[in-house]
Amino acid sequence: MRTVRDATIDVLRRCGVTRLFANPGSTEIPFLVDLPDDLEFVLGLHEGAVVGMATGHAIATGQPALVQLHTTAGLGNAVGALATARVNRAPLVVLVGQQDRRHLAMEPFLAGRLEGLAGAYPVWEHLPVRPQDVPGAVRRAFHEAAQHRGPAIVVVPMDDWSAPFDPDLDVAGPLAVARARRRPGPDVEGVARLLDRAESPVLVVGAGADEQRAWEALVTLAERLGAPVWQEAFGARAGFPQDHPQFAGHLPAGRSGLRAVLAGHDVALVVGTGAFRQYVYEPGPLVPDGLAVAVISDDPDELHHSHADVALLADAASACAAITERLRPRPVTAVRRPSRAVAPPGAGGRLAAAHVFTALAERLPRDAVLVEETPSSRPELHRLLPARSPRGFVSAAMGGLGFALPAAAGLRMGDPSRPVVAVLGDGSSLYAVQGLWSAARYSCGVLFIVLTNGRYAIMDQLAGDAGGKPPWPAFTDVDIAELARSLNCPARRITTHAELVSTLDEVLPALATRTEPLLLDVAVAADDPTTQPGGTA
Structure with missing residues (x-):
């Protein structure tokens, strides 16, 4: 007899999963005992370490990493790390254990009130209605995590794993969801015109541009515009080669510093992040008068909380390449100043x-x-x-x-x-x-x-x-x-x-x-x- 566990492990294999990051608990034992050899169990000694490792793995591979957490205690311990995974755009599929479905209504020991425990940080959260629905829910969690680049949570009562699985009753969606890339085409015309008319454009890049295609497209765009390139404040990843002559540095995280840096520019193009990330609140306008701001990101949340005149939901590399094709070349002036190395401490001096x-x-x-x-x-x-x-x-x-x-x-x-x-x-x-x-x-x-x-x-x-x-x-x-x-x-x-x-x-x-x-x-x-x-x- 095939079980829900058998069917779910098949889903994991088809999704290319070879590792499970976890700290075990009793509600996960029915899934974990006799784990197949092709699914490596990676033990973390605390849930923060478990999710942190999985987050790094997902960033390195670009694919969702699989995590298992133990009911309320495990999910609760991991909430901060799950929030980091969400903001770091790291896709995770998180299985959370729950007490036995057959007496869950009596709130037995280790029954978890799990809905909403991680707040708004999961990109998707689901408790399957029936044990039969668990494999399909896990399959969908992979789509949700990859599409929205964050943690997708599936809560599984412990007795679900041993329940019989009838493939004729599997009503889940497709195993794979492909995302077709397209050139932005006419969508970029307005941004290109704005930049082409600018007398002193500036680029701001963020973590969403941290991949080879985007770096290449942004370097070409920066050189075509002759514009300095700034990295977003508190960026989790680099959106541009920081040893390039056009790289100007990291933006200040306060309004006064931001205005000072952007003063003298008439158009700012922000790519792969929102406009503009701040830390300590300062009174006054966010940007200098007369500065038009355009934002390009494939994350709609970043667009919606941006201070921008134009917002374009698009792949950074494709959009920047299309914009570059529409621009006239300008003189390039290097803006990067080589950093001065720090001399070693003198005799008896302290390390810094x-x-x-x-x-x-x-x-x-x-x-x-x-x-x-x-x-x-x-x-x-x-x-x-x-x-x-x-x-x-x-x-x-x-x-x-x-x-x-x-x-x-x-x-x-x-x-x-x-x-x-x-x-x-x-x-x-x-x-x-x-x-x-x-x-x-x-x-x-x-x-x-x-x-x-x-x-x-x-x-x-x-x-x-x-x-x-x-x-x-x-x-x-x-x-x-x-x-x-x-x-x-x-x-x-x-x-x-x-x-x-x-x-x-x-x-x-x-x-x-x-x-x-x-x-x-x-x-x-x-x-x-x-x-x-x-x-x-």
Whole structure:
């Protein structure tokens, strides 16, 4: 007798699934016991690490990753990570366990009130009416996750898996849903005319343009326009090669800074993101007077919350190529200023984050994937470590901590051909440190660089900016290297520039083929001595 579980596993195979990211619970046992050998079980020691790994895997492969969570406790623990997956445009299919359907009305132990628990972050959420409907619901979840690029949740009561499956009663939709690409054609005429008439156009790019076709189309467009290119503020991925002469930098995340950057331009074309992402609210207009804004994105949500005169729902690469064909060439003026490397600290001097970034910049392979979660030093990282290839920079679009460490492991699992380096603050690393065990267990050869100062440096900075004293203590007694070793991840403590350079020279040349993770616990100053006079070279 074929069961609902058998039919669902067939669906997973047809969808190309080979891995299941999970932390098991009792309501998932009927599905997990005797899992077939062609479906690898990837264990995470906390649901945040589970979803983080799956998110990285989905970003690396471009295909939905499969996750299983344990009823209320598992889904509840994972909500923040699911929100990050949604904002990072990562397609996930999430199976959530539920108590036995036959006594669910009595609210037995571990019965979950699951509807709406993840808020509005799932792109689709469904509890099948009958056990018979589970395989079809899982099939649809793959379509929903891929189409809307986010987590699609299917809640499955535990007894459904063993129920008989009658294929004649399978009323689900198609196994595959193809998306036809088309050239925007006349749809881009208005944007092209706006740009062609502009005296001083500017481009703004975002995470939605982080793929080879879009990079190529945007480079051609920027050179045809002779325009500077800015990256969106707090972008989770790079939308343009950041070592290109037309790359101008990262937009400020406040209105006054944004107006200053865009002043003197009459048209801004925003591609692959909304217009414009902000952080701390500032009064005053968003953009300078006289600036027309056009937005191109294949995400309708980004268009609807944009401050724009024209919004075009389209594939970024196709739209930009079509616009370029309609534009007259202009003189090109390079706008990028090469970043000044930071000189090594003098004898007895303290390491700073910028010293680490400079050493990395001199050695990091061009195709490396850099995963970032170091809020207090992110501007320096952007300045010194430009993204040079698609998927060369990955961060949490949501802003919450706990993404980078497990995501780096998932990125490496999803694409083992590219070296992966994760740069984290020590405070950030503690939000999902369990992911180190998974990285070691599944041979993810990631280099984890933890900048250790024993405090939440960004929060200390914000408290100081607010003119107040932070109530939270430092945590200098936490030993990140020892914690990593306890999770079976090799670790080294780095306290000098010579140790840093020697270790990077040893590890980075072979990082692409490395199968064992390594954590570098790098002691850095709580303040940044490189910002003092004479700190750069």
